Amino acid sequence: MYKLYWSRRTGAFAVETALTLCGAPFEREQVDHKAGAQREAAYLAINPVGQVPALALPGGQVMTESAAMLLHILDAYPDSGFWPSDTAERAMAYRWLVFASAQLYETDLRYSYPDRYTTAPDGAEGVRQAAHAQVDRLWSILAEALTPGPFFFEQGLTLLDPYLAMVAAWHYDLPRLCAAEPRVHALLEAVTSHPEVGPVWRRYDMPMPAPAA
Ligand SMILES: N[C@@H](CCC(=O)N[C@@H](CS)C(=O)NCC(=O)O)C(=O)O
CATH class of the missing domain: 1.20.1050.10 (Glutathione S-transferase Yfyf (Class Pi); Chain A, domain 2)
Structure with missing residues (x-):
């Protein structure tokens, strides 16, 4: 199961969309970035840059960078149909x-x-x-x-x-x-x-x- 660290109006939107369209099981943990939660030690341990989103993979590794997350999800779900085949x-x-x-x-x-x-x-x-x-x-x-x-x-x-x-x-x-x-x-x-x-x-x-x- 993936775990998406998300906050409203952030790049987590594109990652949640990718997980949803590809049918990947995931849970969410909210990071209140308007309140500055991304700068607290607990979240900096997940993403040292202090940005949302972050994505924990089923194996426990953590990804940052929203575009890389999309490419990973496409890699994990190659038959999703949500990327050109040519x-x-x-x-x-x-x-x-x-x-x-x-x-x-x-x-x-x-x-x-x-x-x-x-x-x-x-x-x-x-x-x-x-x-x-x-x-x-x-x-x-x-x-x-x-x-x-x-x-x-x-x-x-x-x-x-x-x-x-x-x-x-x-x-x-x-x-x-x-x-x-x-x-x-x-x-x-x-x-x-x-x-x-x-x-x-x-x-x-x-x-x-x-x-x-
Ligand atoms: N290159 C990063 C950018 C992430 C990013 O800048 N996220 C914004 C929200 S959309 C953020 O966390 N801003 C809070 C801050 O920088 O303090 C990615 O694509 O994931």
């Missing part, structure tokens, strides 16, 4: 999953915690503004690849889609992102209305996109 399509799935994790998620962190990215006493606002500009640039790059949509691959939902929708939902101005990038809006609508993913989205209290006009 090698070239898989290459694209790896590319955009790592792009979402290393670029989009990381840029979200810069505007969510700007004071961590500067030592200048009045530097946080500049970090935040630069991160806003960067995330908009990254989304326009990703939207180009998201065609025809609404899901990334024509086969339908893969584990890439909830991950992309999750980082999109954390945009500093979600209505603006949806208006600027209609393909990202369509992806959000498809993910949040998916019969298995939508309930997890709501349980994690993830921001909802406005319905399309």
Whole structure:
């Protein structure tokens, strides 16, 4: 049995979605990250970086890094059908999953915690503004690849889609992102209305996109 250390509105959403879709048995332990529980000694012993999620494997080893957790779950459940089977399509799935994790998620962190990215006493606002500009640039790059949509691959939902929708939902101005990038809006609508993913989205209290006009 897996154990997922989770908190609402965090990357644990994508991991719980992956476990659910692949049919992996798991239990949850809540880490109240708004109250700072991720910085307490008990949790730092699980993830020394002090971030959520963390995933304890059935054998007891602990994983950090949400994208790595998705790849592990796909490895453990190779017949899930939630990843492309074609090698070239898989290459694209790896590319955009790592792009979402290393670029989009990381840029979200810069505007969510700007004071961590500067030592200048009045530097946080500049970090935040630069991160806003960067995330908009990254989304326009990703939207180009998201065609025809609404899901990334024509086969339908893969584990890439909830991950992309999750980082999109954390945009500093979600209505603006949806208006600027209609393909990202369509992806959000498809993910949040998916019969298995939508309930997890709501349980994690993830921001909802406005319905399309
Ligand atoms: N690269 C990590 C990022 C995890 C992360 O930054 N989690 C956020 C919540 S979405 C967090 O724990 N923030 C609390 C903090 O940094 O104090 C991953 O993909 O798992």
